[in-house]
Amino acid sequence: MKRFWTTAALWAAFACVATAAVSTVGGARAEEPAATRWTLEPNGGIAWTDFSAARVPHNDHLEASGERVSTVFRYGVDEKGAFRLNRSVVWPMLRTIPNNTHASLTIRFDYDLPSKMTLDGKPLANEKTLRVALNGILSVVGRFDADGKPVEIERRFFPSTTGPFVCERATVKNVGTETVVLSVPELRDVNQTDPKRGVNGAYTTVAAIANPGESTLKPGESATVNFAIQAFSEGKGEKEATIDFAAEEAARAAFVSEIWSKLVVETPEPILNAAFAFAKIRASESIYRTAGGLMHGPGGESYYAAIWANDQAEYVNPFFPYLGYAKGNESALNSYRHFARFMNDDFRPIPSSIIAEGIDIWNGAGDRGDAAMIAYGAARYALVRGDEAEARELWPLIAWCLEYCNRKTTADGVVASDCDELERRFPAGDANLCTSVLYYDALLSAAALGRELGEPKETTDRLVETAASLRECVEKHFGRNVRGFETYQYYDGCEKLRSWICVPFIAGIDERAEGTIAALFSDRLWTKDGLLTEEGSKTFWDRSTLYALRGVLAVGATEKGLDKLRYYSATRLLGDHVPYPIEAWPEGSQRHLSAESGLYCRIYVEGLFGIRPTGFRSFDATPRLPEGWDHMALRGVCGFGSEFDLTVDRADLGKLRVSVIRGTETYTTTINEGETWSFKF
Numbered sequence: 001m002k003r004f005w006t007t008a009a010l011w012a013a014f015a016c017v018a019t020a021a022v023s024t025v026g027g028a029r030a031e032e033p034a035a036t037r038w039t040l041e042p043n044g045g046i047a048w049t050d051f052s053a054a055r056v057p058h059n060d061h062l063e064a065s066g067e068r069v070s071t072v073f074r075y076g077v078d079e080k081g082a083f084r085l086n087r088s089v090v091w092p093m094l095r096t097i098p099n100n101t102h103a104s105l106t107i108r109f110d111y112d113l114p115s116k117m118t119l120d121g122k123p124l125a126n127e128k129t130l131r132v133a134l135n136g137i138l139s140v141v142g143r144f145d146a147d148g149k150p151v152e153i154e155r156r157f158f159p160s161t162t163g164p165f166v167c168e169r170a171t172v173k174n175v176g177t178e179t180v181v182l183s184v185p186e187l188r189d190v191n192q193t194d195p196k197r198g199v200n201g202a203y204t205t206v207a208a209i210a211n212p213g214e215s216t217l218k219p220g221e222s223a224t225v226n227f228a229i230q231a232f233s234e235g236k237g238e239k240e241a242t243i244d245f246a247a248e249e250a251a252r253a254a255f256v257s258e259i260w261s262k263l264v265v266e267t268p269e270p271i272l273n274a275a276f277a278f279a280k281i282r283a284s285e286s287i288y289r290t291a292g293g294l295m296h297g298p299g300g301e302s303y304y305a306a307i308w309a310n311d312q313a314e315y316v317n318p319f320f321p322y323l324g325y326a327k328g329n330e331s332a333l334n335s336y337r338h339f340a341r342f343m344n345d346d347f348r349p350i351p352s353s354i355i356a357e358g359i360d361i362w363n364g365a366g367d368r369g370d371a372a373m374i375a376y377g378a379a380r381y382a383l384v385r386g387d388e389a390e391a392r393e394l395w396p397l398i399a400w401c402l403e404y405c406n407r408k409t410t411a412d413g414v415v416a417s418d419c420d421e422l423e424r425r426f427p428a429g430d431a432n433l434c435t436s437v438l439y440y441d442a443l444l445s446a447a448a449l450g451r452e453l454g455e456p457k458e459t460t461d462r463l464v465e466t467a468a469s470l471r472e473c474v475e476k477h478f479g480r481n482v483r484g485f486e487t488y489q490y491y492d493g494c495e496k497l498r499s500w501i502c503v504p505f506i507a508g509i510d511e512r513a514e515g516t517i518a519a520l521f522s523d524r525l526w527t528k529d530g531l532l533t534e535e536g537s538k539t540f541w542d543r544s545t546l547y548a549l550r551g552v553l554a555v556g557a558t559e560k561g562l563d564k565l566r567y568y569s570a571t572r573l574l575g576d577h578v579p580y581p582i583e584a585w586p587e588g589s590q591r592h593l594s595a596e597s598g599l600y601c602r603i604y605v606e607g608l609f610g611i612r613p614t615g616f617r618s619f620d621a622t623p624r625l626p627e628g629w630d631h632m633a634l635r636g637v638c639g640f641g642s643e644f645d646l647t648v649d650r651a652d653l654g655k656l657r658v659s660v661i662r663g664t665e666t667y668t669t670t671i672n673e674g675e676t677w678s679f680k681f
Contacts, residue, residue, distance in 0.1 A: 045135030292358025324638025369435030413473030429491025505551025
């Protein structure tokens with residue numbers, strides 16, 4: 001199917017600095033434009049080029065991953081204009097002792113290739129950074145001189161897509177008028193870890209320049225220096241890898257190209273299009289080839305070769321079928337299979353996390369509402385995938401999780417749990433809003449799935465009836481006036497506004513939409529960093545902001561939601577900490593955990609375009625076309641047994657023209673703003 005990319009004219013038509021529409025929701029101040037450091041580039045990447053005294057020093061960090069390695073690049077430009085970088089490298093399958101959640105071999109390395117080089121025997125000096133760019137590969141261009149002879153060095157940093165190593169390629173170009181001799185010394189640091197600290201004994205790390213030696217460079221000529229950091233376990237039968245650096249760089253670029261060619265968001269606003277494209281990278285790259293199969297992992301130098309009921313089962317797995325990324329789908333199905341191992345006749349809780357490549361569990365916070373998370377995610381995943389065999393395999397897990405929630409129903413008709421996914425960082429009472437809403441949504445999706453699988457009508461009817469009753473109980477138990485807003489108390493007795501009051505919206509529960517949106521966007525919760533977890537605190541977790549943006553759009557507050565989405569997207573993509581959604585602050589120092597990027601993508605798929613799966617070959621679409629837009633599209637949507645485009649255009653008399661385009665087939669309808677199109681292939 002043909003892919004549609006933003007044209008050069010469209011890029012030129014919109015400034016690369018985000019602006020935000022005026023918002024007066026709940027008395028909140030108007031949204032200020034996001035402060036930006038980076039600019040969009042026509043190739044889809046972003047670049048930082050202003051290194052004036054007012055803009056440096058500045059430092060940042062980002063994570064990048066492959067099947068057998070992950071790395072956090074900590075980089076920046078100092079007050080003199082010199083680029084600085086060190087690498088934390090993580091090998092998820094080189095397990096350390098104790099073999100717990102965080103037991104991935106992790107080492108920080110500080111190597112600076114230009115400082116090792118000489119030009120005609122003179123060290124490189126007077127570094128001035130010219131450009132830093134990101135497009136799935138971190139690259140920096142700097143100018144140096146050696147005794148007045150100038151060179152430019154472009155350094156490109158990236159993880160291998162399949163191997164246990166992180167690469168750097170430094171291309172040195174003679175930009176002077178004289179022929180020079182570039183000398184690159186031998187560098188080979190080999191170290192072994194303490195064998196008592198490794199599950200498989202000692203692990204060997206090798207940091208080495210692959211091609212030392214001398215190169216004669218005439219004016220305009222270049223030479224490339226290759227460097228890698230790798231690790232391996234002789235106890236596991238591994239040995240040092242021989243690296244084809246050009247092939248590795250091409251593979252990384254091909255991965256990014258593949259992800260960017262799938263599920264393309266097309267709007268009149270390039271920042272939104274680009275933020276979506278970048279989020280797809282982070283959501284998709286953090287998948288590790290473990291002994292327990294492919295496992296999507298959050299990352300953050302802490303969470304690898306393991307799965308969680310929230311990050312994987314709830315957040316990112318339901319997104320992968322839309323993307324059509326085979327490894328993503330395989331990792332999603334694999335995660336549900338792991339959780340299914342812990343079903344039991346006594347209905348003891350399924351563990352929150354399965355760790356250490358699948359051989360152990362973590363359940364330190366007790367029941368966080370994990371069964372509701374798993375049922376919610378697995379049912380949606382199965383419907384979008386449209387694969388009957390997979391769905392039949394997942395049905396027992398979904399049914400078990402629903403029955404578990406049913407058995408945890410309180411006298412007030414809501415679902416009890418020990419805490420929520422914040423694991424007692426903030427109080428959640430005996431029954432919280434999030435768990436009950438996820439159970440409600442799971443019931444509806446399971447009813448649709450059951451009909452596809454030929455489950456008895458009384459079974460699917462009972463699921464729908466239970467959902468209807470639960471919706472009423474959610475209103476009675478959680479619906480309250482809090483701080484003057486007609487919204488929800490997060491748990492019984494909670495007197496403070498909480499960010500998770502947004503969660504009913506993603507399930508279509510909109511009875512308190514007006515008051516809840518006003519509360520979310522009031523000065524009590526909304527800040528320059530998105531939503532506070534709780535009013536009066538300084539803590540924010542992006543996941544609740546991402547849920548809120550999706551939900552606000554889904555219930556039809558399009559302009560208010562778009563206002564905040566613009567600001568958030570520009571901040572995360574072009575601000576001071578880029579280019580992905582983050583986990584939290586102050587915890588984790590705003591790590592680029594990967595599932596949050598999946599949640600960002602779902603803002604568009606399920607919020608802006610309003611897609612909800614209803615069967616293996618059917619879905620509802622309730623698109624929300626903003627006032628200033630005449631057109632938007634999702635190109636290359638996978639799911640429901642097809643690959644298709646979903647386009648939305650303005651029609652006469654204030655209506656919307658919605659089309660599904662599959663190959664040479666086009667299905668079109670005209671609907672009113674806010675109406676739902678129930679589509680079936």
